[in-house]
Amino acid sequence: MKPRAGSKALIREINEALVLDVVRTKSPVSRATITVQTGLSAASVTGITGKLINSGLLVETEIAPSTGGRPARLLELGREGVFAAGVRLSATEAHAVIVDLRGEVVAAHSEPLASTEPAEAAAAAARAVRDAAGGREPKLIGVGVAISGVVDQASGLVRHSGAMSWADIAFQELLEEVAAHPVVIDSYVNAYTRGLLFDGVFAGREMLIFSVGTSLGAAVVVEGRIQRGFNGSAGGFAHSRAITGPEPARPCHCGAEDCFETRGSLWGMQRELERLGHNRRLDPDGDSALIADAAWHLGIGMANTAKVLGPGQVVVGFAPEADLGTFAEQTKAVFVRQYDHANTPPPIFDTGIADPVALARGAACSVLAGLFTASQAG
Structure with missing residues (x-):
């Protein structure tokens, strides 16, 4: 079979996601454990973790108990490498939070809505994210938004929202234009669920x-x-x-x-x-x-x-x-x-x-999830 274009990059992305997910669920964890959990070779794990450490996604922490030989350093997710923003949008306000790679809220800001017009809601959400992020904005990897109603995440459309009086609004595209970050939208309940998961x-x-x-x-x-x-x-x-x-x-x-x-x-x-x-x-x-x-x-x-x-x-x-x-x-x-x-x-x-924090945090976790589960769509 002829390899498809970009297959090496895809494999690298998938392997990095595998490593990050093991560290997320087992932290602090040794490279040896990552090797066992992922099925990757020790050399591959060493290379991948080195790259992730350099990018700030992983950090070395305590030393694992030695069983002879050189003591192993344990790994955990970095707190300063990247951040994600989450917004809980309602008819009256855009409540934004910033979370680190571990999903912990590090900042928050609420911005009132002058109206539920989609353009005004997008502008308020963008302002809330900017004010919450502050100096962290260059490290944002995306913005997740929780919206009451029926939301088609794949197409970026709000199919129906009684709370916002919306029907078939392309809110993902609208917010990306004003926020200058990738955007993922979802319903309240899916955002809440994402936070739990x-x-x-x-x-x-x-x-x-x-x-x-x-x-x-x-x-x-x-x-x-x-x-x-x-x-x-x-x-x-x-x-x-x-x-x-x-x-x-x-x-x-x-x-x-x-x-x-x-x-x-x-x-x-x-x-x-x-x-x-x-x-x-x-x-x-x-x-x-x-x-x-x-x-x-x-x-x-x-x-x-x-x-x-x-x-x-x-x-x-x-x-x-x-x-x-x-x-x-x-x-x-x-x-x-x-x-x-x-x-x-x-x-x-x-x-x-x-509450608004739980929904906004869940929306942010929808953004982070992309780092731990690489897309295999080609």
């Missing part, structure tokens, strides 16, 4: 991740990887049809009626309050029946999805504004009850806080 705690797991806030989202994780589906729409939980009774249908911002978005999201609950004639914000005490109804729909919907996919674990990230009394506890209780007559026990069900 980057830390290695859930490596190789089969999981469902849900986000609950102004909008809803779901991510499907198979063998530790986010599954995006044929056209990037995998995890389309928010706009699936909810089970409803005889009460009036609830219109959704997507154009349909009675989506889970209308029943379980903060946006949906607020619209129902307004329909009932209440011109105020949600109150955990005064609106307990409405919140219980939202938890009922969410718990059943999440359980139905889990029964189809059979994950070992479900994680639900609640936005800080979704901290509505016992909302999270009620959702979990309804979820677990759906397995009372099932042939298998319910998966592990955990909750977390999907």
Whole structure:
């Protein structure tokens, strides 16, 4: 077979990614362990690690216990070689963080949005990144952005965002023009999931991740990887049809009626309050029946999805504004009850806080992930 153009560079890129990923997950680690884990020759590992040390991606740290001969120096990821930016974009602000190669947040800055016009949102995101990065900007390898809604990462399009009132916006291209850095965009829930996966705690797991806030989202994780589906729409939980009774249908911002978005999201609950004639914000005490109804729909919907996919674990990230009394506890209780007559026990069900920092950090980790998993597309 004739080698394709650039194959040597591709192999070098893949091997460097293999080495970096072993150091990320095993740090601090010896070159001998890297050799065993990657299957590369000792000479190749020595050459690759030397190059990565020179570029600041790896640093030598403590000396490993000697078993005779020259003591080996252990390796870990460098903190000053490269950085990535992450932005959590909402209708009111662009919250940016800067993370080092280990995914640790080293700086942050929030920039208000004058409007949700795509050009204004891109400009605010670029300003937030610049101010957060400061002197680190020359070392930025890219910007990740988390956006509420249906996001096609491969094409760089925001297909639909009720929170931003967007449809088919080429936001990746728009932000790259003003930020002067490569950009990766994704949904809130996928960014939140990426942050969880980057830390290695859930490596190789089969999981469902849900986000609950102004909008809803779901991510499907198979063998530790986010599954995006044929056209990037995998995890389309928010706009699936909810089970409803005889009460009036609830219109959704997507154009349909009675989506889970209308029943379980903060946006949906607020619209129902307004329909009932209440011109105020949600109150955990005064609106307990409405919140219980939202938890009922969410718990059943999440359980139905889990029964189809059979994950070992479900994680639900609640936005800080979704901290509505016992909302999270009620959702979990309804979820677990759906397995009372099932042939298998319910998966592990955990909750977390999907705050702006977690989403922005996850978006930044989407950028870093490219260093640890080389693309083999040719």
